[in-house]
Amino acid sequence: MNRRRDTVYIVDDDISVCRALSLLLKSHGFKSQTFMRASDFLACKHPKSSSCLVLDIRLPDIDGLALQDAMAARKLTIPIIFITGHGDIPMTVRAMKAGAIDFLPKPFTEKKLLDAINRAIEKNKTQNKEEAEIARIQRRIKTLSPRELEVFCFVAKGMLSKQIAFKRGTSLQTIKVHRGRVMQKMHAKTVTELIHFAEKAGITTT
Amino acid sequence: MTNIKQSKLKRKPRILKGKRTRSGERVRLEGLVQRQADKLKIKNRQLRSGIKKQIKSEKQIHIDAISIRKKDLEIIKQREELLHVTRVGKLAEFVSSLAHEISQPLTAILSYSQAAERMLADREPKIREILRYIIDDDQRATAVIQRLRALLKKNAPEMKPIDVGVLISDTIVLILTDAIIRSVLLKLKIDRDLPLVRGDRIQLQQVLLNLISNSFDAMNSISGPREILVSASRKDKDNVIVNVSDSGCGIPAQSIPKLFTHFFTSKPDGLGMGLSISRSIIEAHGGRLEIENNSKRGATFYFTIPINKRDL
Secondary structure (H helix, E strand, O other): OOOOOOEEEEEOOOHHHHHHHHHHHHHOOOEEEEEOOHHHHHHOOOOOOOEEEEEEOOOOOOOHHHHHHHHHHOOOOOOEEEEEOOOOHHHHHHHHHOOOOEEEEOOOOHHHHHHHHHHHHHHHHHHHHHHHHHHHHHHHHHOOOHHHHHHHHHHHOOOOHHHHHHHHOOOHHHHHHHHHHHHHHOOOOOHHHHHHHHHHOOOOOO | OHHHHHHHHHHHHHHHHHHHHHHHHHHHHHHHHHHHHHHHHHHHHHHHHHHHHHHHHHHHHHHHHHHHHHHHHHHHHHHHHHHHHHHHHHHHHHHHHHHHHHHHHHHHHHHHHHHHHHHHOOOOHHHHHHHHHHHHHHHHHHHHHHHHHHHOOOOOOOOEEEOHHHHHHHHHHHHHHHHHHOOOEEEEEEOOOOOOEEEOHHHHHHHHHHHHHHHHHHOOOOOOOOEEEEEEEEOOOOEEEEEEEEOOOOOOHHHHHHOOOOOOOOOOOOOOOHHHHHHHHHHHOOOOEEEEEOOOOOEEEEEEEEEOOOOO
């Protein structure tokens, strides 16, 4: 497995834990970046490669759960593996509910950590693919003219060309032309695919 | 002569009179004695019945004293129980902090060794063997910590609807003697029609006791009046707020951020666990525990606690 491009971020206020984890991950071919504070991690650049975050619950500035919330607010989709020296069950529940990959009580074996990291990176790859697809769809939507966008929205709502023509007060032929152009610009082979694109871009609801 | 005669004459009847008087006197005296004896008898009787009554009432007093002592014992017992819970809680928190501190280097040692083992791949079999031993012993220490954690797993709080007013007065009873000994004036101000909150009675009592006894300690060395005001009111539509305000020495500003952390204490014999435990209890209840110095004197600790929304 080529892991050269996979980054593991480590946030732990114990420098020795950071160093040891980083060495261990390096021995497994992962690139890692360590931070002693949650704010340092938030401030750094997160390139769009597949990555995951190994995060201690107790940190000097904001705690791990708060960082999880902050990341969600910034739409920073990096899967999190929590590590903690406290076997705190309510915290585990909260973290897992908020989408954490795993919750490892310290000390943990390399096997447990690597299992979790592999799952996290897989998840992140899927997330990145998904995000890339949404970005692609949105880029395509931007190429639509206002009229085409309108037709796209009507089609997304499940309206037939006839209904759209009636609603717009234009001829069926005009709508069909617009619709054809929408399909072309959106790279959609079928109407179902077009509706699927609309869903992904969050257009059905608007 | 006549004088003598006269005197004789005069004397005679006197003697006669005296004779008569003597016997009369006896009678009179006897009567008097009798009457006195009777009076004494009555007095005696009264005294006896008085004594009886006295004994009776003494018995009553004794009985009362016993029942008071019983009540005292109950209070003492409750206090002991609460103290025990607090002590166990402190110990648990202490051990869990210790486990956390130890788990950090153990994590590092384990990861270092496993990294080294991996980097050696199939070279240096002797060193790899040593690394194996290090890993095994690290895991032995880990097992000890895990056992400790399992042992101290906190019992889930028993959440029930609670009347804050009753909670406060129940708690006050437990520290009343202490307040008297320390000549502290305890005041209560509990709003009427407070809604029930949801919580674990013992744990909340533990928090209140902790706050009040902190206030006691804060007033140990002050010369002014020693007062504690415990008040409860509705904070907003979801929460009740409880304040414990004292006229003590207040909290130095630089100590406030550290106040709720483990092992922080200003008392010579303190463990520095009370407030951190109290805060974790309140947070587990969905409330907040905060502190503010009063504008005049002393400090106010206050916590919020969510209103019981179930069973409505």
